[in-house]
Amino acid sequence: MLQQQKQIKFSNYSELYDLLVPQDHLLRSITELVxxxxxxxxxxxxxxxxxGRMAEDPIRMFKYLLLKTIYSISDVDVVKRTLTDLSFKYFLGLCPEETNLIDPSLLSKFRRQRLKDTKIMDMLIKKTVCVALEKGIIQSKRFFVDATHSLSRSNSVNATDYLTYQMEQTTRIVHSINESFKLPELPDLHRLSEKKKFPVVLSTAVDYVAAVEAAPPLVAMPAVSERLNLLKEIIADAKIRYVTSKDPDARIGHKTKSRSFFGYKTHLVMSEERIIVAADVTSGEADDGKMLERLVEKTEENGVEIDTILGDTAYSSKANLDMINDKNENENKDIKLCSPLNPVISNGTRKGATFDYNKDAGMFVCPAGHMAVSRSKPQQKTNVPGKYHNPVIVFSFDVERCKVCPLREGCYKPGAKKKTYSVRVLANTHKKQMEYEKTSEFVYLQRKRYMIEAKNAELKNVFGYDRAMSYGLASMELQGAMAIFAANLKRIIRIM
Structure with a gap:
């Protein structure tokens, strides 16, 4: 239960704040600003x-979380430091002599119970944008768009290795109860290539579960049934993705063709004044370009007018260019998308396609999240002599994965020795954008893209946004919201 009226506490030592907390201290500035x-x-x-009993003030609890983000400390340490740091007590609205502080575990409950099912990121970003607009800080109509990745709290485990480990553990428990019980032998993987290991292990695991379930007396044992249920869950998860982890929402994303990460992506829109005006958090495999329309909507909802959007090649898809053109026509605007065209994406992909293009790796990713292993050079194919069709680029996928993919129906033909995905290069589709790329304005604006890269580095290096602090997408959104809120406040104070 919350207090209906805020209690004002008087202290004989309040003058210490004026003496020991400088006027230009960051926490004093934030208190006066927001x-x-x-x-x-x-x-x-x-x-x-x-x-119920009286709850802790939600404003003070929120401020504790903000202190955690600004100073990159734990729940325990932020409470411990509050006991001796007058700037912390001033920011939290405590008396200098206050020693009866909260238990650190309350911060965890506050995050999971009070901040659950709230649009915390949109709320905090909108608040800082309103402050920036009131102070006249955001004046430019040019905005940068980009995505930055954050690693999951836990590393991913190869499904082949994890299934093998779980079968070994189940064998140990079953034989501790009945040594004579026969189970399928674990396959010898040393002679198999990496591509062929997974189907063999997955098939063995399914037979393994069937063998144990055929013996009801064994399944009736709690130790066996618990391990068997866990093995079933791992098999079901492995059929969908080839890695497993304690983090249920994290996914594999790709920075280059040979470099991947396991975690999340945060999609940002930033003004020229380096104030983040919109953001969204997704799992790591999400396509950057497909988030543009949603980010533009959020930016406009926050009361900001857009004139130019600056992004990398991920945002120059035909869908995005069409979206900007439709917006200009329907809403009588003149928004420019300053994004370099990609040799593949710039020319449009197949209509109705569900394959996404990863601009960092230069490859297509199928709906199941598997990336193409190779691509051909642009080829001109025609059966009519003297006629030339538009070039076609062919992307090849790992057929061994396609054979056991749960989404193979309608995508992979049983018995096929290869799986390819072809994209026709339509050189005339983006002629207007190609002409815009040649202008001095486009070249000048692209040179400014370093600003959002610097902001990404700040979020990671200063506010600890390089790795998730907890499991799940909701926790990642909260962490991102606090990091962006702190970064925006610091930037506003610095400009003022």
Whole structure:
């Protein structure tokens, strides 16, 4: 239950704040800049209004989380430091002599219970954008768009190795109860290539489960049934993706053809004043370009007018160019998309295609998340002498994965020795954008893209956004919201 009226505490030592907390201190500046009552208005429905003991002030709890982000410390350390740091006490609205602080575990409950099912990222970004607009800081109509990756808290485990490990553990438990019980022998993987190991292990695991379930007395044992249920879950998960992890929402993304990461992506829109005006968090395999329309909508909802969007080749797809053109025609605007065309994406892909193009790796990714292993040079194919069709680029996929893919129906023909995906290069589709690329304005604007790369580095190196602090997409969104909120506030204070 929340207090209906805020209690004002008087202290004989309040003058210490004026003496020991400088006027230009970051926490004093944030306190004077932001009215945190919006946190109370947003979260008051998360508390019971008539029952239960008095809850900790949600504004103060939120400020604890902000301190954690700004100073990159743990729950325990932020409470411990508050006991001796007057700047922390000033920011939290505590008396200098206050020693009765919260238990650090309350911060975890606050994150999981009070901030659950709230659009925390949109709320915090909108608040900082409103402050920046009120102070006259955001004046430019040019905005940068980019995506930065964050690693999952836990590493991914190869499904082949994990299935083998779980079968070994199940064997140990079954034989501890009945030494004579016969189970399928684990396959010898040393002579198999990496591509052929997974189908063999997966088939063995399925036979393994069937063999144990055929013996009801064994399944009735709690130790065996628990291990067997776990093995079933791993098999079901392995059929969908080739890696497993404690983080259920993290996925494999690709930075280059040979370099991947396991985690999440944060898609950002930043003004020329280096204020982040919109953001969204997705799993690591998400296509950067497909997020542009959603980011533009969020930017406009925050009260910002867009004139130019600057991005890399991931945002120059035909769908995005058409979206900008439609927006200009329907809403009488003149938005420019300053994004270099990609030799493949620039010319349009197949209509209705569900394959996504990864601009970092230069490869297509199928709906199951598997990346093409090779691509051909542009080829001109025609059966009519003297006639030439538009060039076609052929992307080849690992057929061994396609054979056991749960989405193979309608995509992979049983018995086929290869799986390819062809894209026709339509050189005339983006003629207008190609002409724009040759202008001095385009070249000048592209030179400014370093700004958002610097902002990505700041979020990771200063606010610890290079790795997730907890599991799940919701936790990643909260971490991103706090990091962006802190970064925006610091930038506003610096400009002022």
């Amino acid at each position: 009215d945190f009552s919006f946190v109370y208005d947003e979260l008051k429905d998360k508390y019971c209004s008539y029952n």
